[in-house]
Amino acid sequence: MKSPAWYEPYAGLPAVVEVLFWCILAITASSLLSVAVLRINAGRVRRRSMPEADESEFLWVFMVPALNEEVTIADSVARLRAVQATHKVILVIDDGSDDRTPEVLQGLAGPDLSVLRRDLPEARRGKAAALNAAWRHTHDVVLAQGARTWTTDRVVIVVVDADGRLSVDAPQHFARHFVDERMAGVQSRVRIYNRRGWLTWAQDVEFAVFGGVYQLGRTAWGTANMGGNGQANRLAALDDVAVDEGPWRHRLTEDQDIGVRLLQAGWRGAQEMNATVEQQGVSSLRRLYRQRTRWAQGAWEAVGLIGGSGRAKVSSAARVDMAYYLITPVLQLLTGSALVGAVLLAVVKSRVWLRLSGFDFLMLRWSRVAPSMLLRPRPEVDS
Structure with a gap:
């Protein structure tokens, strides 16, 4: 059975890039969880009464x-x-x-x-x-x-x-x-x-x-x-x-x-x-x-x-x-590497798309122009 698309969000990418992106997804999820836990802890501390001291x-x-x-x-x-x-x-x-x-x-x-x-x-x-x-x-x-x-x-x-x-x-x-x-x-x-x-x-x-x-x-x-x-x-x-x-x-x-x-x-x-x-x-x-x-x-x-x-x-x-x-510096290094990789992939894919789009445009123009050129009457040449 084919896996659902959401389960393979990075399918088709180079193996190294795919592993890197999965790591970043895990880092993002763990960071959100960490912030949520610390926010709950902070609320508990704010409500806690401190002992008297001089x-x-x-x-x-x-x-x-x-x-x-x-x-x-x-x-x-x-x-x-x-x-x-x-x-x-x-x-x-x-x-x-x-x-x-x-x-x-x-x-x-x-x-x-x-x-x-x-x-x-x-x-x-x-x-x-x-x-x-x-x-x-x-x-x-x-x-x-x-x-x-x-x-x-x-x-x-x-x-x-x-x-x-x-x-x-x-x-x-x-x-x-x-x-x-x-x-x-x-x-x-x-x-x-x-x-x-x-x-x-x-x-x-x-x-x-x-x-x-x-x-x-x-x-x-x-x-x-x-x-x-x-x-x-x-x-x-x-x-x-x-x-x-x-x-x-x-x-x-x-x-x-x-x-x-x-x-x-x-x-x-x-x-x-x-x-x-x-x-x-x-x-x-x-x-x-x-x-x-x-x-x-x-x-x-x-x-x-x-x-x-x-x-x-x-x-x-x-x-x-x-x-x-x-280990925050290590996580930041991985995140920065993923950002650079994403930008490079976007640039490469954009160039390929533009190149293909330009080729398709020329082919479309040729498909419209060619029939009229073939059916156009040939000019007579004086003998």
């Missing part, structure tokens, strides 16, 4: 990596000073700035501000190196000089970019998650504050969807990842995944890397939609291309972490989702 039970260390930030650093420190935290330290990592950043920071001196100056050749080795230096500084200086003895499970490291604007009540919202002793990190909701143009507005929508669906959906499983700006991590969890230099590794997306490794070490992650960090969006296509190229390369680096997904202390569905998330 932010004064924690020491909040706000780490601000700064390289030549003379224009923004004063505003950054002022905004963090306005954040409502009973016990807090603002730790600025001056990563070898050669502008007026050191002078501006000197003028902002206060008991709540600690400046870690890094000079070449140690400085300017990337954000991971700066954060690792701040991690060591927190252990060696901040905790040692504190008037109160803080255990590492009661110290929360909050990473804020120099252009970041953290909501003033963020610590109170974070604290509700850190009541769970296995909670390693909480990611703030990311907004774009210069969302006036279409490009920056689109980035704001992108972050809103990612945080409100994907991140919040994974919060139900405890597998929400970190996003770099506005992420809060328990110091004890960072210590648990630290290697020789520190918790962060030299990756193009060091935030994604440490978030995944924390989950694979048995810790939990969450998204907090009531705590917001605003940042500047890129306003040109060229800068957006460079940013997304770096993110794509970082995602390929993270593919190597897929082997540790089975160690995470989460449900089987969450493990599958973690693995699916890590």
Whole structure:
């Protein structure tokens, strides 16, 4: 019995192309299923009541990596000073700035501000190196000089970019998650504050969807990842995944890397939609291309972490989702290849159709003209 047409949608195509298109169909279906499950999870999290907590039970260390930030650093420190935290330290990592950043920071001196100056050749080795230096500084200086003895499970490291604007009540919202002793990190909701143009507005929508669906959906499983700006991590969890230099590794997306490794070490992650960090969006296509190229390369680096997904202390569905998330670059490569293949097939088939159509047109014209030529009287030739 002949199979129905819908069962063989790619019949007649080259075998390699047919297999590729079937893979893309499976990827599309699984992606839709994943989004549906995460959307249901996100709704459950929104309806869930959070436990009561007091932010004064924690020491909040706000780490601000700064390289030549003379224009923004004063505003950054002022905004963090306005954040409502009973016990807090603002730790600025001056990563070898050669502008007026050191002078501006000197003028902002206060008991709540600690400046870690890094000079070449140690400085300017990337954000991971700066954060690792701040991690060591927190252990060696901040905790040692504190008037109160803080255990590492009661110290929360909050990473804020120099252009970041953290909501003033963020610590109170974070604290509700850190009541769970296995909670390693909480990611703030990311907004774009210069969302006036279409490009920056689109980035704001992108972050809103990612945080409100994907991140919040994974919060139900405890597998929400970190996003770099506005992420809060328990110091004890960072210590648990630290290697020789520190918790962060030299990756193009060091935030994604440490978030995944924390989950694979048995810790939990969450998204907090009531705590917001605003940042500047890129306003040109060229800068957006460079940013997304770096993110794509970082995602390929993270593919190597897929082997540790089975160690995470989460449900089987969450493990599958973690693995699916890590192989996203591979799925995107297959999808892109299928798109190129579809375009090439369309072009080839169109050329064949046009060629056949042109031949058919000529034959049609000849079939109409030939009889009249055969029946036309021959002209007489004078002898």
